[in-house]
Amino acid sequence: MTCTDIRTPAHRPVSAPASPQTPPPHTLCQQGREQIRLKLNALGQQRIPCFFLISFDFSRHLLCPLAAMDERVQFVFPGFRHTRTDHHPLPQGVRQWSAAPMELAHYARAFRTVQEHMAAGDTYLLNLTASTPVACDWSLEQIFHRAQAPFRLYLQDEFTCFSPSDLSAFRIRP
Numbered sequence: 001m002t003c004t005d006i007r008t009p010a011h012r013p014v015s016a017p018a019s020p021q022t023p024p025p026h027t028l029c030q031q032g033r034e035q036i037r038l039k040l041n042a043l044g045q046q047r048i049p050c051f052f053l054i055s056f057d058f059s060r061h062l063l064c065p066l067a068a069m070d071e072r073v074q075f076v077f078p079g080f081r082h083t084r085t086d087h088h089p090l091p092q093g094v095r096q097w098s099a100a101p102m103e104l105a106h107y108a109r110a111f112r113t114v115q116e117h118m119a120a121g122d123t124y125l126l127n128l129t130a131s132t133p134v135a136c137d138w139s140l141e142q143i144f145h146r147a148q149a150p151f152r153l154y155l156q157d158e159f160t161c162f163s164p165s166d167l168s169a170f171r172i173r174p
Contacts, residue, residue, distance in 0.1 A: 050066060078151075
């Protein structure tokens with residue numbers, strides 16, 4: 001089975017020759033929530049393990065059976081990984097590195113909002129994250145392989161992210 005772009009009929013694999021309407025394999029694509037839910041449910045009913053990634057605003061996603069994944073999507077989670085084994089040696093040091101984290105006042109406002117929602121009972125678990133633009137002389141894939149975090153994700157030509165958060169105590173029950 002190949003990765004399917006759920007913007008197209010289910011029988012049409014993403015690995016088919018690209019057209020203006022079909023994104024290349026393993027790219028984030030846009031789709032409605034209902035169609036995402038239907039595709040996830042179909043894979044679940046068929047007992048097909050898959051990888052699912054969705055943007056924070058639900059505007060883009062990637063859905064791919066694990067058996068169809070290649071090196072364009074790599075991840076490491078405690079007890080489970082999908083990474084290239086032939087990646088090039090990593091540089092020993094960074095010659096260029098600058099980061100632009102959000103301003104403290106902005107973070108404080110966001111943190112207060114999180115606390116208000118938790119106090120109101122809207123959620124009991126929340127991960128406050130923010131994009132931090134970084135300029136360095138490593139590629140996204142090199143950063144992914146160099147990071148020492150237990151949770152890492154790399155999507156070719158899109159982003160890499162990593163987190164020290166250990167949520168392994170939480171289990172999904174069938």
